[in-house]
Amino acid sequence: MTERILTGILILAVLAVLLLGISFIRTLNRMQKLLRDYEEKGNAAFSTMKETRESKLENRLQRLLGQAARKEEKAEKERDETAALLSDLSHQLKTPMANVIMYTELLEDESLEPEERRRFVGQTREQARKMKWLLESMLKASRLETGSISFSAEYTCIRETIGAAVSGVYAKAEDRGITIVAEPFEDRKLYHDPKWTAEAIGNILDNAIKYSPFGSTVRVRVMPMEIYTQIEILDQGMGISREEYNQIFHRFYRSSSVAQDEGSGLGLYLAQLILNKEKGYVTVASEKGKGSSFRIFLLNEVLTVL
Structure with a gap:
């Protein structure tokens, strides 16, 4: 059993x-x-x-x-972005690099007059500075895109930030005979990182100065709104067509109407990246031949009522 x-x-x-x-x-x-x-x-x-x-x-x-x-998918996207970045950078560096080589070869000519030599040295230095600025700007853009830059944005007064931005472009405006007028406004606390926001505003001011005629005026206005405060930068330049409103904020975009002028197409792109990181944004309103109005929006401080 x-x-x-x-x-x-x-x-x-x-x-x-x-x-x-x-x-x-x-x-x-x-x-x-x-x-x-x-x-x-x-x-x-x-x-x-x-x-x-x-x-x-x-x-x-x-x-x-x-x-x-x-x-x-993320790795593939990063590979594509890196390839595009290197391609863009290579394209942008090609002209100043060729100029540096050309001026260096000219400087090797022992028969050059002292005045010509000084001029070529100055032009070489200017092209080298342009390449340095391009590399630094591309590095900033890349770090902003990937989020590797930490922003210390907080509610802080905007007057000093605007002042720093204007000071940064004052010499260039003076060289071009352009007057920057900051209209009186009451200081207020807005959500931003003073250093980075000053750079963003400075880039937009630089763009206004670059494409405005000699002797014109660039105005800065601060207008409080319900949720945001608008910082408006108005110029008397050539203006922008409506079809280009979004394109001008793309990396390396240059309008065909300014293709022969100085510039790299990075300033407005960087400004938009910075403002987006601060929960702000920038828009443009313009008309060909009648100047442009760039409007920056930053969050107002929310006061708690007890």
């Missing part, structure tokens, strides 16, 4: 092992098929409705494959 019981138990155990083995093999085959389908087709028929051990395993496998796919 005991032997029969033991034999029965042994048979049941063997059957249980066989059933588990069959189940395991089926699950393994199922996982292999899912992986094969995912590799070949980019998707697989995962079971998401049944609350079984196998479906939970499939669910986990689906999440892991999804994470892997997202990481691959």
Whole structure:
């Protein structure tokens, strides 16, 4: 009797092992098929409705494959962005680099008059500064895009920030006979990082000065609104067509009407990146031949009423 019981138990155990083995093999085959389908087709028929051990395993496998796919997409996007960045940078550096080589070769001529030599040295220095500015600006843009720059934005007074921006472009405006007029306004606390916002405003002011006629005026106005405060920069330049409103904020964009003028197409792009990081934004309104109005919007301080 005991032997029969033991034999029965042994048979049941063997059957249980066989059933588990069959189940395991089926699950393994199922996982292999899912992986094969995912590799070949980019998707697989995962079971998401049944609350079984196998479906939970499939669910986990689906999440892991999804994470892997997202990481691959991100890596591919970063590769494409890096390739585009290098291509843009190479294109932008080509002209100043060629100029530096040309002026260096001219300086090797021992028959040059002292005045000509000084002029070529000055032009070489200017081209080298341009390349340095391009490299630094591209590095800033790249770090802003990837979020590797930490912003210490907070609600702080805007008057000093605007003053720093105007001071940074004052000499250039004076050289071009352009007057910068900051209309009187009551100082107020806005959400921004003073250093970076001064650079953003400075880039927009620099753009206004660059494309405005000699002897004209660039105005800065501060207008409080309900949620934001608007900082408006008005120039008397050549203006911008409506079709270019969005394009001018793209990296390296240069309008065909200013292709021969100085500039790299990075200033407005950087300004927009900086302001977006501070939960602000910038818009433009313009008409060809009638100047432009760039409007910066920064968040007002929210006062808590007890």
